[in-house]
Amino acid sequence: MSATPDKFTFKVVLLGEGCVGKTSLVLQYCKSQFRDSHDVTLQASFLTKRFNLKNNRVELHIWDTAGQERFHALVPMYYRDAGGVVLVYDITDPVSYQRMQNWLMQIRSLLGPKVPIIIVGNKSDLDRNRKISKEDAQSYATANSALFTEASAKMNSGVEQLFVSLAGAMLKAEEEKRASGAASGGAGTSNSYNIHGGAAPTVRRGVTLAADEDPAEADTSKSCC
Amino acid sequence: MLDELLDSEALSDAMLSDLGSGQVSRSESLAALSSPILAAGSMPHSPDARTGSSDPVAAFAEDMAHCLGEIARGGEGTGVSPLLAADVAIEAPLTSPGPLAGSGSPSVEEGLSDLASGASSDSDSDSDSEAGVALSPAADSRATYLPHPAGTPDSDRHSVGEPGPGGASSDFGADASADHVADSTPTPESEVSSEPGPVPAPVAAATPAAVPPIQNFETQRKHGDEDTSWPSWSRRKKHFFILSSSGKPIYSFHGNEGEMSTMMGFLQAFISLFLDSRSAAPPGPRSGAGAASTAPSTPTGPGGDPGSGSLHSVDFQTDAGLDMVRAVKFGRNQIVFLLKQHIYLVAVSRLGEPELHLRQQLQYLYSHLVSVLSVSQIHSIFSNSQNYDLRNLLNQADTARLDSLARRMEREPMFWLNTVPVFPMQATLREALVASIQRASEEVQRDRLLATLVIHKYSSIITASFSPRYPLYTSDVHLIMNTVASKNLQHFIGVWLPICLPRFNPTAFLFAYVSTIETAPDICVVILSTDPSGVDSAQRTSNNIQSSILEILRPMHDAGGLGGSSMQWPLIWEYAGFPSFTPSQMSPHDIKGSLLGFLRHYVYISSATRQHHASPWITPYSIPRHQRRLLRMYRHAHQMIHTRTRPLRMFWTIGSHEIVVGWRYASSASALPLAADPRGGGGSVQDNFEMYLAFAPHTRKDDALSTIEILMRWVALNEKNAFMPDWLAFAV
Known part of the structure; x- marks a missing residue:
């Protein structure tokens, strides 16, 4: 199995209040860009990133969502197939922290307790304006079995690490899933998240995660729209 | 860009030469004009709209119009001659001589008078020049107050059989020389050259200091910090304002709309005045839309909204029953109103554009709002609370797109031509593209797919695919083109966004997957579907389309035929x-x-x-x-x-x-x-x-x-x- 690297494709969704720097994180990570000006994200924007992790080839399909309130109703559509979720808040903005907690509850209830989540306190370069202490956030994350880190898209500190550690968690969850129930693999095809139209058969593995949650999601998608 | 647009020289062509020449003072020129206007305005029709100051409504309207004109004139001059106020007359233009009423502009008059002088012996042109003469009284400085006519004089949908002035000979013909050509002599060069003077020069003299440099093109919103007190703001030649029917600011083309509450409130009061005075019901609360929607005075047919009647009837959504002030002309300033059920739009222009075009531009701005929020959402928001600040639902991206729309309407003819620009391309290539798009689309989502567009540089259509049963409307395509041109799209591989196409269906959202081809960033693929959860399939379709586009257009692309600035x-x-x-x-x-x-x-x-x-x-x-x-x-x-x-x-x-x-x-x-x-x-x-x-x-x-x-x-x-x-x- 380890002779040729396995290829994993994960869908990662960034969620959080507006203006916390979700897009900045993604652009810093995928394109090494940072812009001081603030452009509001249009609904949901998509980027990919490939890298190797533990002898596996990982491809992240990153969906950056708009934080603005008028888009919130549509957000469940984006994280329904997500392999992992990045929850972003601004360490200088308590409202965004509160909002992040709401997101977490929502995701846990919809995607189940196992989906890997990383909580990111962005704008760590603005330490002197900090309103949310690292310890509080860390303990909250631990209590909700989520990963936690602080990052600064501007300084490019902790950005790569956050995606890599999330990818690690997703890989682990994926392998657990594979070990626990090989049978569920067949069921996942109907809802497979496979962008390349079957070019890489291993891609489907990333899907079983979401497929298990299918009935619940179907309900929520109806109720939210 | 806009500064250039506002460049004085831009006004210098003959068409735009204004009523008064540069040397004549504004009040003089207006005084000279006032007599025909007053004559036209005091024609015995509409009982409640009259020039005389005995009517309080008219008097108030005069004052208002005067103030509005002052806004529009901006820093130009200081004191206002009483003549100006007197020039503002209210008139029910249905009975005005020219059916062009309210759309007359200096340029029209001038073009027509040019016609009159230039084509003297030609019979066809003569008839036109008569129209021009008849028009001129209606096209001057005054407040135009239009009730809803049953047949809108402005909606200019051309029917094929409509006779032209040269009806006698219906084709261009071998001798298509002077006979069918309405000829206009050039405006004398001296007059033209004196033209750039009047606006900028006196202003510069009047406000010598404290003019901030107008150069920071880099800021995210140009001059976004301006407010009404800035001289540079009031000197701008074109303004767009959007406000809610309760007078809350929604958008201003220049400056920070939040700082303009006073003026927005004023505009709202001005508009409500007409709404109230017109409704048969006793003047109720100043709830503009509420009062207007009950106005029984003008039964309009379905879709008969003259407010949105533009050259090709871009009326996406009609709010029947709104009686409204439509335009105020004030010297070279044209103030045009477009009243929708909960939203008022106002344009102030000094560029000599026809009223119809201004109203069409307002309609586009409104359509953009609808494309973001949909009519039903706007309606439910404002029915719940009339005081709602719509800016809560709009963000910077929307403001930026409204800005870009406002600018593009100035420089791209597709908006007023009501056409879609097509990228020239070998027919066989285009056919191959269409075929491959259809293949790619069928594969994924049959009934959910509405249309696919391949857009070049956000400004022309390379190809499209849609069912003839559900054709795309030009105005919707324009909005899509403007929306996808948003710059924050360009960082991403794909963007999924709900969009309402106002002409197609103003109450429902469609879902657009927009992607640019990485290796050919000028080409953008837009997939419109009705499936809110169709992100993935749209993405697959888009990938397929992209690869086939690249394959088919490879020779063209390699040769730079699709390239960016190198396009020759x-x-x-x-x-x-x-x-x-x-x-x-x-x-x-x-x-x-x-x-x-x-x-x-x-x-x-x-x-x-x-x-x-x-x-x-x-x-x-x-x-x-x-x-x-x-x-x-x-x-x-x-x-x-x-x-x-x-x-x-x-x-x-x-x-x-x-x-x-x-x-x-x-x-x-x-x-x-x-x-x-x-x-x-x-x-x-x-x-x-x-x-x-x-x-x-x-x-x-x-x-x-x-x-x-x-x-x-x-x-x-x-x-x-x-x-x-x-x-x-x-x-x-």
């Missing part, structure tokens, strides 16, 4: 598969001598498919300022051709920088002898077309006409390359 006219032509004229068809001299010699620019519109094709900008139009000047000339020609009363067949105007010709041909029984032979090969015949052409200033009429003839043959030959197939006709 000959190159495009060559790679678009436009065959050059071979000696058998045309002598090389013709094409070189005429196209590159006299003809400087043209726009060719296929009326049936609502597509247009324009030549690239070559010198001297490589400078944006000249482009805008030419486009204003085109607009003027377009307006002359499309007036409802006496549409011209051909409009010929000689400006100080170029000769502009507008020509509309609607096929009647008789064939078109000119282009008959090259079209003999079959294919779709562009029977109805419009052309706008710019010639070098000293081109002789004969030369120009023969050039047109050549161009027509050429377009006829290349029709399939210039336009998309007939079954991809856009709807208006």
Whole structure:
């Protein structure tokens, strides 16, 4: 199995209040860009990133969502197939922290307790304006079995690490899933998240995660729209 | 960009020369004009709208209009002559002499009076000049208060059989020289050259200091910090305001709308005044829309909303029953109102644009709001609380897109032509593209897919695919093009966004997957589907389409035919598969001598498919300022051709920088002898077309006409390359 690297494709969704720097994180990570000006994200924007992790080839399909309130109703559509979720808040903005907690509850209830989540306190370069202490956030994350880190898209500190550690968690969850129930693999095809139209058969593995949650999601998608 | 637009020189062409020349003071010129206006205004009709100050409503309206004019005039001059206030009259324009009422503008008058003086002996032109004379009283400085007419005089949907002024001979004909050409003499050069003076020079003198530099193009929103107290703000030549019916600011083209609550409140009061005075019910609360919707005075037919009646009836959504103030003209300032059920839009322009075009632009701004929020959402929001601040639901991206829309309407003819610009391309390539798009789309989502668009540089359509049962509307396509041009799209591989297409269905959202091709970032693929959860399938479809586009267009792309700034006219032509004229068809001299010699620019519109094709900008139009000047000339020609009363067949105007010709041909029984032979090969015949052409200033009429003839043959030959197939006709 380890002779040729396995290829994993994960869908990662960034969620959080507006203006916390979700897009900045993604652009810093995928394109090494940072812009001081603030452009509001249009609904949901998509980027990919490939890298190797533990002898596996990982491809992240990153969906950056708009934080603005008028888009919130549509957000469940984006994280329904997500392999992992990045929850972003601004360490200088308590409202965004509160909002992040709401997101977490929502995701846990919809995607189940196992989906890997990383909580990111962005704008760590603005330490002197900090309103949310690292310890509080860390303990909250631990209590909700989520990963936690602080990052600064501007300084490019902790950005790569956050995606890599999330990818690690997703890989682990994926392998657990594979070990626990090989049978569920067949069921996942109907809802497979496979962008390349079957070019890489291993891609489907990333899907079983979401497929298990299918009935619940179907309900929520109806109720939210 | 806009500063250039506001450049004084931009106003210098003959069309725009204003009522007063530079040396005459404003009050004098207005005084000179006031007599016919008052005569027109005091005609005994509408009982409650009258010039006399005895009527309090009219008196108040005068004051208001006066103040509005002051806003529009900005820093220009200091004291206001009492004459100005007196000039503002209220009139029920249904009974005004010219059905162009309210759309008259200095340029129209001037064009018409030019016509009158220039084409003296020509009978066709004479009739037009009569129209011009009849028009002028209605087109001056006054508040125009239009009740809802049953048939809107402004909505200028052209029917094929509509007689032109040259009805006697229905075709262009071999001798299409002076007979059908409304000729206008050039405005004397001296007058033109004195024109740039009046606006900027006195202002500079009046406000010598504290003018902030107008140069920071880098800031995210240009001059976003301005407010009404800034001299630079009030000197801008074009403003758009959007406010809610309760007077809350929603958007201002220049400056920070949040700082303009006072003025927005004032606008709201001004509008409500008319609404209240018109409704038969006793003046109720100042809830503009509420009062208006109950107004029983004018039963309008469904869809009969003159407020949105624009040149091609862009009325996406009609709010029947709104009685409204429509326009206030104040010297060179034109203030145009567009009232929707919960949202008021106001344009203030000093650029001499026709009222209809301004209203159409307002309609586009409104449509953008609808595309973001949908009519039903707007309605439910404001029904719940009339005081709602709509800005809570809009974000910077929306403001930016409104800004870009406002700018693009100034420089891209598609908005007022109501057409979709088509990227010239070899017909076989385009067909292959369409086929591959259809293959790719069918694979994924059959019934959910509404349309696919491939857009080049956010400004022209390479190809499209949609079912003829659900045609795309031109105005919706314009909105899509503006939306996807948003710059924050360009960082991403794909974007999924809900969008409401106001013309298609103003109450429901569609879902658009927008992606740019990484290796050819000029090409953007838009997939419109009705499936809210169809992100993944849209993404797959889009990937398939992208790869087939790359495959098919590879030769063109490699050669730079799709490239960015390197796009050159000959190159495009060559790679678009436009065959050059071979000696058998045309002598090389013709094409070189005429196209590159006299003809400087043209726009060719296929009326049936609502597509247009324009030549690239070559010198001297490589400078944006000249482009805008030419486009204003085109607009003027377009307006002359499309007036409802006496549409011209051909409009010929000689400006100080170029000769502009507008020509509309609607096929009647008789064939078109000119282009008959090259079209003999079959294919779709562009029977109805419009052309706008710019010639070098000293081109002789004969030369120009023969050039047109050549161009027509050429377009006829290349029709399939210039336009998309007939079954991809856009709807208006």
